[in-house]
Amino acid sequence: MEKLRYERPLIKRMEGEMPNKFGSKSENKPLTHIDGVAVKELLSEYGSPLFVLSEKTIRNTFRRAHKAFSMRYPKMQFAWSYKTNYLDAVCSIYHQEGAWAEVVSGFEYDKALSIGVDGKHIIFNGPDKTAEDLEKAIQNDSLIHIDHLDELYTIIELIEKLEKRPRVAIRVNMDTGVYPIWDRFGFNYENGQAWDALNKIMASGKMDLVGLHCHIGTYMLSTKAYGIAAAKLTDLALGLRRRYNHEIKYIDLGGGFPSRNTLKGAYLPALDTSPSFEDFAEAISSALLNAEYPPDSLPLLILETGRALVDEAGFLLGTVISNKRSSTGKRTTIVDIGINLLFTSFWYEHKISPAQEFSSYTEETTMYGPLCMNIDVIRESAMMPLLNKGDHFVIHHVGAYNMTQWMQFITLRPNVVLIDIDGNTHVIRRNETMSEFKNMEHLPEHLKNFEL
Amino acid sequence: MKIRSNIAVSASGLIFNPDTGESFTVNPMGAEIISFLKEGLGQEKISLQITQKYNVEPSAFEKDFEDFMGLLRNYTLLDDE
Numbered sequence: 100m101e102k103l104r105y106e107r108p109l110i111k112r113m114e115g116e117m118p119n120k121f122g123s124k125s126e127n128k129p130l131t132h133i134d135g136v137a138v139k140e141l142l143s144e145y146g147s148p149l150f151v152l153s154e155k156t157i158r159n160t161f162r163r164a165h166k167a168f169s170m171r172y173p174k175m176q177f178a179w180s181y182k183t184n185y186l187d188a189v190c191s192i193y194h195q196e197g198a199w200a201e202v203v204s205g206f207e208y209d210k211a212l213s214i215g216v217d218g219k220h221i222i223f224n225g226p227d228k229t230a231e232d233l234e235k236a237i238q239n240d241s242l243i244h245i246d247h248l249d250e251l252y253t254i255i256e257l258i259e260k261l262e263k264r265p266r267v268a269i270r271v272n273m274d275t276g277v278y279p280i281w282d283r284f285g286f287n288y289e290n291g292q293a294w295d296a297l298n299k300i301m302a303s304g305k306m307d308l309v310g311l312h313c314h315i316g317t318y319m320l321s322t323k324a325y326g327i328a329a330a331k332l333t334d335l336a337l338g339l340r341r342r343y344n345h346e347i348k349y350i351d352l353g354g355g356f357p358s359r360n361t362l363k364g365a366y367l368p369a370l371d372t373s374p375s376f377e378d379f380a381e382a383i384s385s386a387l388l389n390a391e392y393p394p395d396s397l398p399l400l401i402l403e404t405g406r407a408l409v410d411e412a413g414f415l416l417g418t419v420i421s422n423k424r425s426s427t428g429k430r431t432t433i434v435d436i437g438i439n440l441l442f443t444s445f446w447y448e449h450k451i452s453p454a455q456e457f458s459s460y461t462e463e464t465t466m467y468g469p470l471c472m473n474i475d476v477i478r479e480s481a482m483m484p485l486l487n488k489g490d491h492f493v494i495h496h497v498g499a500y501n502m503t504q505w506m507q508f509i510t511l512r513p514n515v516v517l518i519d520i521d522g523n524t525h526v527i528r529r530n531e532t533m534s535e536f537k538n539m540e541h542l543p544e545h546l547k548n549f550e551l
Numbered sequence: 552m553k554i555r556s557n558i559a560v561s562a563s564g565l566i567f568n569p570d571t572g573e574s575f576t577v578n579p580m581g582a583e584i585i586s587f588l589k590e591g592l593g594q595e596k597i598s599l600q601i602t603q604k605y606n607v608e609p610s611a612f613e614k615d616f617e618d619f620m621g622l623l624r625n626y627t628l629l630d631d632e
Binding site for chain 1: 566573574575576577578579580581583584601603604605606607611612615616618619621622623625626
């Protein structure tokens with residue numbers, strides 16, 4: 100006779116507290132399949148832990164976002180933010196959907212070129228562009244977003260050497276009513292730095308000033324801030340028209356739209372607080388359309404949205420290592436995913452679902468990673484079902500930043516699998532091996548022998 | 552290692568401690584173990600019953616059982632003779 104499924108015993112004291120206004124909604128609905136593929140089979144085939152990306156979700160989210168903006172504003176263009184997730188397969192999906200590349204380092208620039216992005220469609224942001232990087236970008240006719248005057252002067256020097264006319268924009272920081280102000284990128288609007296840089300560029304006569312850019316923050320919950328940013332960049336654009344009779348081709352409002360992950364300490368879940376693409380599109384398009392651009396010369400609107408486009412498409416699958424109790428008697432569970440893989444657990448309360456059916460009983464649980472570090476906590480407190488050693492679970496919304504900011508600490512990084520539109524699985528980044536790491540090291544001859 | 556005699560246990564897994572006025576809920580596995588304890592069964596016999604009926608290794612059950620007993624003791628539901 101087949102034995103019954105075991106669930107460990109649980110006893111809970113009934114507390115006579117007032118219920119909160121959100122009721123007792125459980126987040127423990129199991130997620131047994133992703134795009135029709137069984138989580139159990141994915142882990143069995145590719146190992147645990149495992150990153151899984153859904154091509155369907157990537158494309159659907161992109162199309163939803165594009166529709167929200169293109170319905171409200173006639174000229175818009177997304178540029179895929181490489182730093183959010185620069186796996187070749189992920190970038191290629193966005194490029195297939197029509198997004199340009201937005202890079203912030205020479206490494207990312209070369210990565211975009213390597214998968215076939217035309218230099219003309221690469222936006223080069225970031226504060227650290229070496230002379231070599233800039234030379235490459237000028238030769239490839241990329242869009243160079245100047246961050247500081249030292250970069251501007253390097254470009255002017257290179258122009259003389261290369262005898263080419265680069266296409267440039269300046270990065271502008273500003274007060275959008277959201278604090279602290281992100282004033283580290285580019286030139287300040289309010290104190291005149293931005294105009295100073297624009298005047299220097301126009302006076303040089305050696306480059307094509309094609310755009311104005313800003314990156315006002317990250318995980319922005321205010322749509323109004325984007326309206327203010329669009330209005331301030333528009334003020335600069337119209338000022339250039341008045342003063343130099345020069346027309347700006349595009350306004351680039353950077354990234355910063357939030358995803359559906361709930362921030363630590365947030366009162367309400369992100370689902371209730373994050374504005375939709377439509378909300379942002381409404382604020383931005385209104386600011387641009389209501390400005391005094393002649394109707395036939397509206398600037399192209401560029402967005403470098405990363406997090407909001409890819410976060411929901413990423414899943415991190417893992418396995419329970421053990422259950423323990425803390426010194427205070429609180430339930431703790433150790434899993435094989437730590438902060439080395441889930442960097443975003445520092446600021447998100449990631450949703451975690453069991454990957455198999457459980458009863459409705461739950462326990463307040465601290466989820467610890469496997470690292471030998473006290474800070475390795477992926478959820479300080481989550482109502483989890485009665486997980487046992489070997490049980491599987493799925494962490495949601497991990498597509499942004501985790502596959503670029505992950506750390507190789509005491510272990511090797513795992514496979515990353517893409518589920519395509521037809522439900523086929525592809526390893527898009529294979530797991531690391533010890534020999535790869537050993538190959539980067541060199542042991543000096545005099546250290547090769549020792550006796551213990 | 553028995554449930555104290557004045558502790559009321561309902562069939563649906565509701566537990567009431569008249570000494571403290573506290574109430575508890577248990578899941579079905581917890582209720583099953585408590586019923587064995589009320590019958591006076593010891594750990595070995597309970598482990599045998601559970602591992603024969605459910606898909607769990609004796610070593611894994613032993614760990615969970617001890618944890619559960621620790622909670623029962625903490626909630627002063629056990630008769631510690």
